[in-house]
Amino acid sequence: MELHAGKKVYFASDFHLGAPDPQSSLEREKRIVSWLGEIASDAAIIFLVGDLFDFWFEYKKVIPKGYTRILGMLASLRDQGIRIIVFTGNHDMWMDGYFEQELRIPVCSDPVEYQIAGKSFYVAHGDGLGPGDHGYKLLKKLFRSRFCRWLFAVLHPSTGIAIANFFSRKSRHMTAQKKFLGEDKEWLILHSREILREKMINFFIYGHRHLPLDISLGEGSRYINLGDWLNQGSYAVFDGESLQLLTYTGSHVANP
Numbered sequence: 193m194e195l196h197a198g199k200k201v202y203f204a205s206d207f208h209l210g211a212p213d214p215q216s217s218l219e220r221e222k223r224i225v226s227w228l229g230e231i232a233s234d235a236a237i238i239f240l241v242g243d244l245f246d247f248w249f250e251y252k253k254v255i256p257k258g259y260t261r262i263l264g265m266l267a268s269l270r271d272q273g274i275r276i277i278v279f280t281g282n283h284d285m286w287m288d289g290y291f292e293q294e295l296r297i298p299v300c301s302d303p304v305e306y307q308i309a310g311k312s313f314y315v316a317h318g319d320g321l322g323p324g325d326h327g328y329k330l331l332k333k334l335f336r337s338r339f340c341r342w343l344f345a346v347l348h349p350s351t352g353i354a355i356a357n358f359f360s361r362k363s364r365h366m367t368a369q370k371k372f373l374g375e376d377k378e379w380l381i382l383h384s385r386e387i388l389r390e391k392m393i394n395f396f397i398y399g400h401r402h403l404p405l406d407i408s409l410g411e412g413s414r415y416i417n418l419g420d421w422l423n424q425g426s427y428a429v430f431d432g433e434s435l436q437l438l439t440y441t442g443s444h445v446a447n448p
Contacts, residue, residue, distance in 0.1 A: 193237065195309040195432045200234050204427040205241035205317065205399025206420035208283065209259055217246075217258075220421055225265045227427070227440045235274050237308075241399040241418060242281025242317030250288040254349050263295070270296050279304075281399060282319040285336060301336070309432040311394040314387065318400035318417075322379030322386075372403060381407065384415050395435055397428065406437045 195201065207224055210217050231238070248256055270276060276297045280287050291297045303316035375381050384396040388409060396415045404419030404426040416437060419426030425440040 193306060193308045195236055195430075198234060199236035200231075200432075201237045201239070201308055201430040202231055202235055202427060203239045203241060203315075203397050203416075203418055203429075204421070205279075205418040206243045206281070206402055206422065207240075207262075208243055208246045208420065208422050209262065210256070211246035211422070214258075221259065221261050223425065223440070224421060225261045226442075227425075228262075228265050228269065231429075232269055232272060232274065235269075237275045237277065238269065239315060239397070240276065240278045241315060241397060242279045242319075243283045243399060243420075244278065244281075245284045248284035249286040250290050251349060255290055266297065267295050277315075279315065279317050279399075281317040286341060288341070305393070308430065311430070312392065313395045313397055314384070314393045315397045318380050318398035321398075322381075322383030324379055370401070370403070372405065375407065380417070381409075381415050384409060384413075388413055395430075404437055404439070 204224075204227075207220065208217075209221055209224075228238070244262075245256070245259070266276060276295075278287075278291055278297050278299045280299060280301045285301065287299045287301075291299050300315075303314060303321070306313040306315065372378070378401075380396075380398050380401065384393070387393060387396075392411075393413055396409070396413070397418065398416070399418050399420070401417045402420040402422070403417055404424055405415065405417040407415040409415055414435070416428055416435065418428055418437075426437060427440065428435055428437050
């Protein structure tokens with residue numbers, strides 16, 4: 193991907209829209225939409241790196257109620273020619289064509305490598321990567337299966353979404369705002385170092401941990417965790433030369 197002069201690449205994750213209650217979610221959604229509107233003037237590409245929603249499931253002719261503002265903003269940004277790439281997370285892995293067909297936004301379910309302005313990026317939500325967490329890895333494989341999707345789709349949306357919201361709350365409480373474990377114990381850092389043994393990556397970009405982190409991996413490589421918008425409103429921006437991890441406070445210029 194080329195990056196023209198004055199244009200930037202933005203990364204954000206873990207909006208968890210829908211949580212913890214409708215009013216809090218609406219206020220956060222308005223804040224996110226405000227941020228997206230502000231960065232539209234210089235954004236060339238926007239990466240949304242998973243867990244946009246606290247739960248999302250696409251029935252054949254039904255999508256979850258709400259989220260009108262952000263879906264409208266994403267459609268408007270695409271109509272302006274801004275490229276948007278969405279990654280699924282552990283809370284919204286059941287995306288199945290709506291974003292591609294309605295918004296013309298590609299959706300990625302696995303890690304993807306990009307070359308942007310001469311720098312290499314490895315982008316993934318982060319759930320299930322690295323050593324450990326074997327129980328979740330097995331569940332993730334099961335949840336992503338066609339059979340599991342079909343089984344859930346049999347449920348009436350009111351019943352299915354109520355059940356899913358219950359388990360989403362439990363999952364979010366398990367992952368959100370845990371303290372930094374140290375570079376020798378953080379699974380995503382260990383995963384990144386393993387990749388570096390095979391190839392050079394300048395920036396590893398993840399969500400999932402809900403902790404804004406910027407850690408040097410040595411020799412021109414950095415581990416970036418984007419944090420979340422439940423608590424920080426943090427995001428990363430790449431201007432073609434340098435990458436910064438920032439926090440939105442009403443304008444996109446503040447440090448985290």
